Amino acid sequence: MSATATAHRLPPGFIETPHPPVAGPEKLVSHVETVLIDRPFAQVVAAVDALPLARRHPPAAGLPGVADTLALTPDGFGPVGGRHLVFLTDDTTVVEQVLENTRADTSWRFRYVVWGYTTPAAKPLRYGVGDFHYVAEGDKTRLTWTYSFGLKPDVFPGVLGVGLGGFLLKLAFLNGPYAAWMRAGLAAIKAGAEA
Template sequence: MTALQPPPGFIDTPHPPVAEPGRLVSRVEEIAINRPLAEVIAQTETVALADWIDRSGALPYLTGTHMLAGDRFDAPASRHMVFLTDGTTVVEQVLETSRAGAGYRFRYVVWNYVTAAARPLLYGLGDFEYADAGEGRTYVRWTYSFELRRYRFPGFLGPLEGWLLKATFLNGPYAARMRGSLARTKAIAEGRAA
C-alpha cells in the first residue's frame, strides 16, 4: 500500500461523538471461515487493508494510507487517512480492539468524508466481531452503521432518512462491498487468495 500525504489545508480533528446503535442506520453481513479463530485473527493482523477490501462495483476503494496517530492502524486511538481511487479521502480511527474468551472485536469510526456523495454522512461506524464457531471454524459478523447529518437531505426527514439511506446505498452498493470484502477475507484466511 502506498504511503501518501494529507492534502494541503487538512486539519486533523477528533472523531465525532459516536451515538448509541439504535440511532444509526445499519447493515449486517456475516460469513463463516473454515479456519480456527487464532489463524483468522493472525491473517487480519498481517494482511494489508487494501488486500481484503473488495475492489468490484462502483464504490471507490483505497489506494493508500497515511498514519495520523500511532505507528499502525491496530490499537485504540490509532488513526489514519485513507486515499480512495476517486481522489477523495476519509479518516478512520480505531475505537476498540478486544480479545475475550473465544472472540475478538475490532471497532472503528470513519469521518471527514470528502466525496460529494457522502455529504449527508456525519460518520460511519464499523464493528467486526469474530467468534470461535468450533471444529476449526470462525464466524465473522460485520456491522456497518452511519450517522446522518440532521441538517442535510435525507437527514432532516426523520424516520424516512434511514429507509432512504438503506434503499439507495446500504442495501445496494455498500452491501455488495461488504459481502465482497468478507469473501476476500475468507479466501485470504483459508489460503485461497492470490
C-alpha cells in the same frame, strides 16, 4: 494505485479534527453482513493481521476500495485511539479511529469510527461506525461486520429524521451497493484467511 495514495503525504488543506460523538444504535442506520471462514479462529486472526487493508477492502459495486493508509498517531491504527488517513481508489479520503480492539481466546471485536469523507457521494453522512466481530465456531470462524451511519441532520435524507431518512438511505444505498461492497470485503478477508 492512485498517485495520491503512493505519495504517503497529507493532502493539501487536510485538517485533523476529533471524531464526531458516536450516537447509540437507535440513532444510526445500520447494515449487517456475515461470512463463515473455514479456518480456526487463531489462524484467521493471524491471517487478518498480515493482510493489508487494501487487500481486505477492494472496490466493488461502484464504490471505491482502499488504496493506501497513512498513520496519524505514533502507534498506528491498532490500539484504541489509533488513527489513520485512508486513501481510497477514487482519489478521495476518510479518517478512521479505533474505538475498541478486544481479543480473547475465541473472539475478537474491532470497532472504528470513520469521518471526514471527501467524496461528494458521502455528502449526507456525518460519520460511519464499522464493527468487525470474529467468533470461533469449532474449527471455523464466523465474521460479522456491522456498518452504521450517522446522518447529517441538515442534508437529505437526514432532514427527514433517522426513521424515514434512514429507511431511504437503506433502500437506496445500504441494502444495495454498500451491502455488495461489504460482501466483497468479507469475501476478500475469507479468501486471505483460507489461502
